[in-house]
Amino acid sequence: MSTYLTMPVTNFKYPDPYKYQTGFDSHHDEAIEGALPVGQNSPQKAPYGLYTEKLSGTAFTAPRRENKQTWVYRILPAAAHENFIAEDVDSYHTSMTTETHKLHHIPNQLRWNPFDLDEKVDWVHGLHLIAGSGDPTLKQGLGILMYAAGKDMGKEAFYSADGDFLIVPQHGVLDIQTELGRIILRPNEICVIPRGVRYRVTLPDGPVRGYICELYQGHYELPELGPIGSNGLANARDFQAPVADFDDEEESEYKLYSKFNNTLFAARQNHTPFDVVAWHGNYYPYKYDLGRFNTIGSISFDHPDPSIFTVLTGPSDHVGTAIADFVIFPPRWLVAEGTFRPPWYHRNTMSEFMGLIAGDYDAKVGGGFQPAGASLHNVMSAHGPDSGAFEGASNAELKPAKVGDGSMAFMFESSLMVGVSEWGLKQCQKVQPEYNQHSWTPLKRHFVNPNKKA
Numbered sequence: 001m002s003t004y005l006t007m008p009v010t011n012f013k014y015p016d017p018y019k020y021q022t023g024f025d026s027h028h029d030e031a032i033e034g035a036l037p038v039g040q041n042s043p044q045k046a047p048y049g050l051y052t053e054k055l056s057g058t059a060f061t062a063p064r065r066e067n068k069q070t071w072v073y074r075i076l077p078a079a080a081h082e083n084f085i086a087e088d089v090d091s092y093h094t095s096m097t098t099e100t101h102k103l104h105h106i107p108n109q110l111r112w113n114p115f116d117l118d119e120k121v122d123w124v125h126g127l128h129l130i131a132g133s134g135d136p137t138l139k140q141g142l143g144i145l146m147y148a149a150g151k152d153m154g155k156e157a158f159y160s161a162d163g164d165f166l167i168v169p170q171h172g173v174l175d176i177q178t179e180l181g182r183i184i185l186r187p188n189e190i191c192v193i194p195r196g197v198r199y200r201v202t203l204p205d206g207p208v209r210g211y212i213c214e215l216y217q218g219h220y221e222l223p224e225l226g227p228i229g230s231n232g233l234a235n236a237r238d239f240q241a242p243v244a245d246f247d248d249e250e251e252s253e254y255k256l257y258s259k260f261n262n263t264l265f266a267a268r269q270n271h272t273p274f275d276v277v278a279w280h281g282n283y284y285p286y287k288y289d290l291g292r293f294n295t296i297g298s299i300s301f302d303h304p305d306p307s308i309f310t311v312l313t314g315p316s317d318h319v320g321t322a323i324a325d326f327v328i329f330p331p332r333w334l335v336a337e338g339t340f341r342p343p344w345y346h347r348n349t350m351s352e353f354m355g356l357i358a359g360d361y362d363a364k365v366g367g368g369f370q371p372a373g374a375s376l377h378n379v380m381s382a383h384g385p386d387s388g389a390f391e392g393a394s395n396a397e398l399k400p401a402k403v404g405d406g407s408m409a410f411m412f413e414s415s416l417m418v419g420v421s422e423w424g425l426k427q428c429q430k431v432q433p434e435y436n437q438h439s440w441t442p443l444k445r446h447f448v449n450p451n452k453k454a
């Protein structure tokens with residue numbers, strides 16, 4: 001049985017008024033007194049005249065270890081809505097409709113200036129696909145989106161049929177009313193909203209901006225800990241799931257949005273989607289305070305692989321090779337001796353999309369990687385510390401040093417080659433044309449050839 005978690009680690013300015021239950025991949029029971037059927041899921045008549053409905057997040061026959069479902073007991077079934085109609089793309093002025101075959105696959109290192117806030121739109125209309133790989137219709141791959149919004153959603157709800165949204169806020173507070181309860185989400189917290197879960201986003205503290213990694217296949221899991229042992233990195237007990245919360249409204253006009261194969265559809269319904277009085281299961285939205293991450297690092301020498309910073313992983317069918325790893329670079333002590341402490345120069349079979357929530361990233365001192373910006377080092381695209389970071393770290397006195405105080409960089413790392421959308425490459429107008437020249441062209445030769453006569 002889970003307990004309420006009261007004390008956040010990060011010192012958030014905006015308070016969280018909601019209650020949560022804790023645990024990762026737990027089986028939660030959530031209801032007002034007497035609303036959950038006892039000893040069975042589907043009684044002839046559910047308590048209090050509720051409808052019984054099942055939300056399946058995996059195939060019925062998925063192995064027990066992977067199986068995800070939630071039973072909900074609600075005032076009216078989710079099916080009670082009018083037909084969906086595709087939204088006019090012009091009025092829906094995001095590029096979420098960019099099809100995957102229109103993605104640009106380019107080997108250049110890419111970096112984006114900070115993305116703008118956009119006060120004119122709400123959550124649904126403030127989503128922009130920036131990069132991705134695969135195809136939601138085949139349930140393969142991932143999509144990386146930026147969001148920027150300044151308006152509350154009205155009497156509206158949204159769900160994605162395409163995948164699980166991992167939301168990484170960079171600016172502003174999201175108040176997320178989901179079918180399964182309410183979540184407050186602030187920068188330095190992350191939230192996962194599984195495929196199909198309906199929700200409505202309001203903005204209690206002004207405009208918002210952030211990043212999303214949508215997993216078209218499978219679900220996010222905690223990484224294996226291997227020799228680290230039974231605790232460390234993100235601990236299961238620090239994940240927070242909502243408690244049941246419902247609106248009891250007689251008649252209510254709602255608009256329901258569906259992101260379906262990266263196209264936006266809308267349908268009307270004459271009742272609130274937020275009418276779940278009780279639920280039980282292990283398929284639910286959850287959030288996590290990145291300040292609770294128990295960071296592991298080298299206490300002897302050499303720079304370890306950043307996989308030690310994995311918060312969540314979206315696995316492929318091949319063990320240890322992710323469709324999307326969510327990796328963070330939290331404030332931490334560096335104590336390694338005789339070591340070039342920042343990341344090594346690198347070419348990777350995985351693609352690396354990075355973002356910055358706040359502060360600085362130790363591999364880039366030239367000022368070009370800024371909060372609300374991003375970078376992409378695609379499959380085998382060479383990258384590493386910029387020239388300033390190299391010079392600094394090669395000559396630094398190696399006393400214990402705290403890096404990243406007040407900062408939080410992160411990476412969506414994928415085994416797939418990631419394509420960049422039209423919006424990401426052109427429309428957003430944030431690509432830095434001289435990223436490479438600024439970062440690595442200034443690197444100097446230091447080679448002293450021992451065989452060369454003076």
Ligand SMILES: O=C(O)Cc1cc(O)ccc1O
Nearest residue numbers: 305306343344346352363383
């Ligand atoms: O490219 C990056 O900055 C991400 C990264 C960080 C690190 O510590 C080691 C390898 C790596 O790719």
Ligand SMILES: [Fe+2]
Nearest residue numbers: 346348352383
């Ligand atoms: Fe890298």
